Amino acid sequence: MSVSAKAFNALGDPTRRFIFEKLRDRPLAVVDIADGLPVSRPAVSQHLKVLKEAKLINLKIVGNKNIYEVNREGILAMRNYLDRFWSEALDNFKKLAEQTEKENKQE
């Protein structure tokens, strides 16, 4: 599974998007991330694992605290996927247009 696929999957869940956006403001320890969320702390841990494997966040262990912060890598992977997707779609669109034009002249 590619990084971008993992990232899309990770951000597909609203709770994970919420956590991700919380970390946009500042790096936070797990308890602080869980604070205010309507789910248990272990649930948050599981979400963090998914976000981390998608390279959307990374971990810094400081003493007994696990500090998570946003990671650009996953963001870039998605961005690149989208940019490439659209440029390829445009290319294909042009090719199809040319082909259709040829077929029309033949008739």
Next chain:
Amino acid sequence: MSVSAKAFNALGDPTRRFIFEKLRDRPLAVVDIADGLPVSRPAVSQHLKVLKEAKLINLKIVGNKNIYEVNREGILAMRNYLDRFWSEALDNFKKLAEQTEKENKQE
């Protein structure tokens, strides 16, 4: 629910990503999209509905055929979300750094 949230949710599913990428090559009717996929045609219809509501594809009805094609709007919504996300994360990072510096001088 915002367009970008819907789009992330839509591309979170591997079958929908597959369909989306199939439509990148060319616009296709529903039967042609379903052809080769390991799921039933109604399942494909349901996926198409989700992708359509996320503005990732749109529909052109031609006779009795429903032709789906990629739509840039959903793609742009995600791209904008990611770009803004990262620039805001950078801003916050700078502010935090300045604040930390001040606190260090005070001590």
Next chain:
DNA sequence: ACTTACGGTAAGTTTATACTTACGGATAAA
């Protein structure tokens, strides 16, 4: 040393969602 705070993982439950079959309406072909 003891106690408290932090947080990951395991195991099981619940809920969401992806899927199926069955159906019906609309257009196109015979």
Next chain:
DNA sequence: TTTATCCGTAAGTATAAACTTACCGTAAGT
């Protein structure tokens, strides 16, 4: 004007994934 093709929706099922409680190890305070 039948008959076939196309495809959306409804209803129910099956599966995935989000969640819970319980537990344990580690680090930090007392």
